Amino acid sequence: MEYKFSERVLSLKPSAIREIFKYAADPTYISLSAGNPAPEAFPAKQLGEISAKLMAENPILALQYSTTEGYVPLREHLKDYMKKTHNVGRDFDDLIVTSGAQQIMDLFTKSILNEGETVLCEAPSFIGSLNDFRSYRAKLVGIPMDTDGMNMEALEKALQTERNVKFIYTIPNFQNPSGITMSLEKRRRLYELAKQYGVMILEDNPYGDLRYEGEPLPTIKSFDEDGIVLYAGSFSKVISPGMRVGYAIGPKPVLAKMTVCKQGQDVHTNIWSQVVCYRFMTEYDFDAHLEGLRAIYTKKRALLLDLMEKNLAPHITWDPFNGGLFAWCHLPKGVDMMAFVQKALEKKVCVVPGTAFLTSENEPCDAFRINFSTPTDEQLTKGIELLGETIREMI
Numbered sequence: 001m002e003y004k005f006s007e008r009v010l011s012l013k014p015s016a017i018r019e020i021f022k023y024a025a026d027p028t029y030i031s032l033s034a035g036n037p038a039p040e041a042f043p044a045k046q047l048g049e050i051s052a053k054l055m056a057e058n059p060i061l062a063l064q065y066s067t068t069e070g071y072v073p074l075r076e077h078l079k080d081y082m083k084k085t086h087n088v089g090r091d092f093d094d095l096i097v098t099s100g101a102q103q104i105m106d107l108f109t110k111s112i113l114n115e116g117e118t119v120l121c122e123a124p125s126f127i128g129s130l131n132d133f134r135s136y137r138a139k140l141v142g143i144p145m146d147t148d149g150m151n152m153e154a155l156e157k158a159l160q161t162e163r164n165v166k167f168i169y170t171i172p173n174f175q176n177p178s179g180i181t182m183s184l185e186k187r188r189r190l191y192e193l194a195k196q197y198g199v200m201i202l203e204d205n206p207y208g209d210l211r212y213e214g215e216p217l218p219t220i221k222s223f224d225e226d227g228i229v230l231y232a233g234s235f236s237k238v239i240s241p242g243m244r245v246g247y248a249i250g251p252k253p254v255l256a257k258m259t260v261c262k263q264g265q266d267v268h269t270n271i272w273s274q275v276v277c278y279r280f281m282t283e284y285d286f287d288a289h290l291e292g293l294r295a296i297y298t299k300k301r302a303l304l305l306d307l308m309e310k311n312l313a314p315h316i317t318w319d320p321f322n323g324g325l326f327a328w329c330h331l332p333k334g335v336d337m338m339a340f341v342q343k344a345l346e347k348k349v350c351v352v353p354g355t356a357f358l359t360s361e362n363e364p365c366d367a368f369r370i371n372f373s374t375p376t377d378e379q380l381t382k383g384i385e386l387l388g389e390t391i392r393e394m395i
């Protein structure tokens with residue numbers, strides 16, 4: 001059989017980094033390439049208690065079909081929670097529960113983007129979202145990043161010159177992959193520019209609660225008096241990615257269209273997970289849980305910074321990251337990034353080549369991404385030492 005794929009997905013190719021992920025699954029390699037929460041970060045005991053009680057007392061709630069928009073108590077709780085804690089949500093907004101934030105990228109793009117229309121995104125940006133935009137044949141235009149977020153002059157220029165810009169995609173907190181956080185000034189400017197040019201903003205915030213230093217900044221959605229921001233939230237990094245629970249907050253007509261699209265994808269998000277999520281948030285001390293996560297990752301980040309100072313500086317530099325799960329490291333001039341990643345692989349350490357996060361994998365790139373949440377302290381120590389050895393052999 002000759003399989004003829006649709007034009008929409010024809011250009012989606014397995015990327016060069018797939019090769020590296022293959023090694024990441026091999027236990028003889030040290031993987032600094034994943035983006036997973038630390039194994040010790042899961043509230044497994046509490047989730048087990050909730051699940052057991054649910055199955056004993058109300059199994060039909062968890063096992064029956066449910067509504068596409070999401071479990072009502074969870075939706076109501078999240079609306080209230082996001083209003084109180086982040087000033088997110090106005091009368092014109094609604095909230096739907098989704099199967100992770102990844103599904104929001106898909107439903108939103110499917111709902112509003114025509115083939116060939118443009119998405120402005122940070123360069124670099126999250127590969128899962130970029131691939132999703134690509135699958136709808138979006139034209140992706142990368143806006144360079146400064147250490148305090150997207151370069152606003154470049155953004156304004158793109159808004160002036162690019163045709164048919166449909167939305168701006170941003171991860172304002174501890175961005176994946178760069179770890180960078182957008183300043184308050186830039187958040188306001190981004191909102192004003194989007195408003196001025198009549199384009200929407202897709203604000204993706206899975207790492208916002210994982211801040212280890214400095215004061216939290218307001219979400220862009222909290223400025224939204226005009227119905228131009230769609231906010232994507234996720235429990236993947238703060239409860240469990242395996243539960244697949246995320247939530248979108250945005251203008252009612254946009255969410256209504258996304259809901260129809262969701263019916264054709266998965267009917268509804270796993271209701272068992274939704275109930276467990278709701279009960280974990282309301283019957284346990286969710287704030288204390290978040291504090292616990294921050295304590296785990298604050299230690300891991302401090303260890304990574306110390307190891308990088310000792311082993312990678314001054315040859316390799318990194319962008320500031322006050323939260324999240326990643327460090328974005330720059331190689332010195334003259335060192336080929338792919339050659340560095342390959343050489344590290346020969347020493348059995350996996351990092352992700354920066355090109356994976358660009359709108360075109362062929363663009364030049366001097367950076368690679370390190371994840372510090374998944375490896376043990378011993379693996380992190382050994383891994384960074386080996387990266388240090390690698391760079392010293394290459395300069």
Ligand SMILES: Cc1ncc(COP(=O)(O)O)c(C=O)c1O
Binds near residue numbers: 103128
């Ligand atoms: C920036 C960003 N957005 C979205 C996602 C997808 O998260 P979810 O597990 O909620 O689908 C990730 C996952 O790593 C991410 O890093």
